[in-house]
Every structure is written in C-alpha cells, then in structure tokens.
Amino acid sequence: xxxxxxxxxxxxxxxxxxxxxxxxxxxxxxxxxxxxxxxxxxxxxxxxxxxxxxxxxxxxxxxxxxxxxxxxxxxxxxxxxx
Amino acid sequence: xxxxxxxxxxxxxxxxxxxxxxxxxxxxxxxxxxxxxxxxxxxxxxxxxxxxxxxxxxxxxxxxxxxxxxxxxxxxxxxxxxxxxxxxxxxxxxxxxxxxxxxxxxxxxxxxxxxxxxxxxxxxxxxxxxxxxxxxxxxxxxxxxxxxxxxxx
Numbered sequence: 001x002x003x004x005x006x007x008x009x010x011x012x013x014x015x016x017x018x019x020x021x022x023x024x025x026x027x028x029x030x031x032x033x034x035x036x037x038x039x040x041x042x043x044x045x046x047x048x049x050x051x052x053x054x055x056x057x058x059x060x061x062x063x064x065x066x067x068x069x070x071x072x073x074x075x076x077x078x079x080x081x082x
Numbered sequence: 083x084x085x086x087x088x089x090x091x092x093x094x095x096x097x098x099x100x101x102x103x104x105x106x107x108x109x110x111x112x113x114x115x116x117x118x119x120x121x122x123x124x125x126x127x128x129x130x131x132x133x134x135x136x137x138x139x140x141x142x143x144x145x146x147x148x149x150x151x152x153x154x155x156x157x158x159x160x161x162x163x164x165x166x167x168x169x170x171x172x173x174x175x176x177x178x179x180x181x182x183x184x185x186x187x188x189x190x191x192x193x194x195x196x197x198x199x200x201x202x203x204x205x206x207x208x209x210x211x212x213x214x215x216x217x218x219x220x221x222x223x224x225x226x227x228x229x230x231x232x233x234x235x
Contacts, residue, residue: 008136008208009220052223053206058140060206074138078223081135081166081207082118082178082198 002067004031005074013045023069028054031067032075052078083154084161087146089137091169094179099163103183107161110183112190116198122173129214132172138206142166149200153182156196157189164197166207196234203231 001020011017025031032051036043055074056065067073084106088094096115103113122130150162161183171177180198184190201207202224209221 007138007206009210012220055138055141055206060141060145074141076138076206077208077220079203079206080209080221080223081137081205082202082227 001069002031003072004035005072007074007076009077010045010075014041023067025067027064027066028056028061028073029064031073046075050077052076083150083159085147085150086163086165087143087150088163088165089139089142089146089168090165091167093167093176094165096179099165099179099181103161103163103181107183109185110160110190111185112187113181113183114187114190114194115182116178116180116194117176118178118198120171120173120175120177128217130173131212131214132170132175133177134170134210134212134218135168135177136208136210137166137168141206145205146201149197149204152200153193153196157193158184158186159189159193160184162193162197164201166201166205168207170212199227199230199234202227 002023002025003018003020005018006014006016025034032046035046053076054061054065055076056071086102120133146164153159159182163181165179167177180194182190182194210218211221212218
C-alpha cells in the first residue's frame with residue numbers, strides 16, 4: 001500500500017487528510033495522473049501547477065520521485081509561510 | 083555555527099532571543115533581527131480577524147535547517163535563529179523571527195534576508211486568512227516571493 005497525505009488546502013478542498021492505495025504506482029507522476037483522472041474534485045484541486053512539492057517518507061523531493069510499497073507521499077500546495 | 087529553530091504556537095520575546103544569541107555567539111559585532119507580523123488591513127473593505135497557520139510537523143524543522151545551512155555556505159554565520167508560529171494568530175501578532183549574528187553587518191543582513199526569502203517559498207507553512215465577517219480563504223503564493231528567492235540563485 002501507498003499512503004497519500006493531503007495537506008492544508010488540499011485536505012480541506014478534498015475533505016480528506018489521507019488515504020491508502022494499492023501500490024501500482026512506480027512514481028509520483030503516475031500517482032498524480034491516477035488521482036486526476038478520478039475527476040472532480042481531484043482533477044481540479046490537484047491540477048498541474050497546484051501541487052507545489054511532494055514529500056516521500058517525510059523528505060521533500062524536487063520533481064518526480066520513485067514510489068514503492070509502504071511509502072507515504074504527501075502532496076503540498078504552494079507554501080505561504082513567513 | 084549554532085542554530086535555534088522553533089515551530090510553536092506560543093509567542094516569542096525578542097529580548098530573550100537576543101540574550102540567547104549573545105550567550106551562544108558572544109563575539110558577533112552584528113546582530114540583525116526580522117519580525118513578521120499579521121497585517122489587518124490589506125483590504126479595507128474586508129478587515130482581517132486572524133490568520134490560521136498550519137505546517138508539516140515532520141518536515142518543517144529539517145527544511146528550515148537546510149535553509150540556514152545554505153545561508154551559512156554564502157556568509158559567515160556563527161549564529162542563526164528562526165522561530166515560526168503556527169495556529170490562530172490575531173491581527174498584530176508576531177508570526178516569524180529571523181535572527182542572524184555575525185562578525186560584520188553585511189553578513190548578518192544578507193543572511194537574514196536570504197533566510198527570510200527562502201522561508202517564504204521553501205518551508206512547508208500555509209496561511210489561511212480568516213476575516214471579521216466570517217469568510218476565510220487560503221493565501222495564494224506570491225509570484226514576487228518566488229522571484230525574490232530566485233534572485234539569490
């Protein structure tokens with residue numbers, strides 16, 4: 001299983017903080033494509049450009065990252081701290 | 083280099099932090115502090131009640147430490163402190179402190195500016211504006227913030 005974690009506005013707009021999916025995704029791009037093809041609200045909330053970064057097992061990644069069984073992947077909206 | 087990184091809901095006290103900096107890096111001739119606060123009137127038609135700040139607990143402190151380490155590669159930075167508050171923060175409240183201490187002012191200034199710019203675009207914090215009329219929305223990332231970060235590259 002892969003655990004997908006939705007943060008901040010994603011959690012609110014999807015009404016979901018996390019979910020578990022069968023591990024048939026080789027990388028984060030494949031996972032995002034799967035989530036988007038579910039249609040609304042996923043296709044809109046997670047549209048290209050709205051996912052600023054991802055973190056795999058609590059490590060922030062730049063670009064696409066490989067996934068394996070047991071991983072957790074967090075989806076981060078654009079950050080607005082400071 | 084010594085660093086102090088805190089993510090907390092409680093307020094912070096600049097004088098206390100200056101004393102900690104002095105105790106940690108006593109030979110620094112230059113100390114720069116930046117404090118970010120909650121503005122109330124970006125839009126006079128819609129006054130703000132408070133901000134709600136959330137973050138990614140397992141990741142935030144590590145990301146801040148990476149930002150400080152990047153600054154220390156560019157400038158002499160014997161001491162750096164970042165305190166970032168989360169939770170409900172009313173208008174006028176302190177949100178963030180960046181305190182840098184160095185031998186000379188240019189290093190302390192530049193490192194402070196760099197850390198603050200990177201905090202805006204790299205650290206996993208999210209702000210929600212909660213207005214006096216009950217409406218609320220998540221703040222959008224500013225293009226100008228991204229440009230400032232890119233200007234250091």
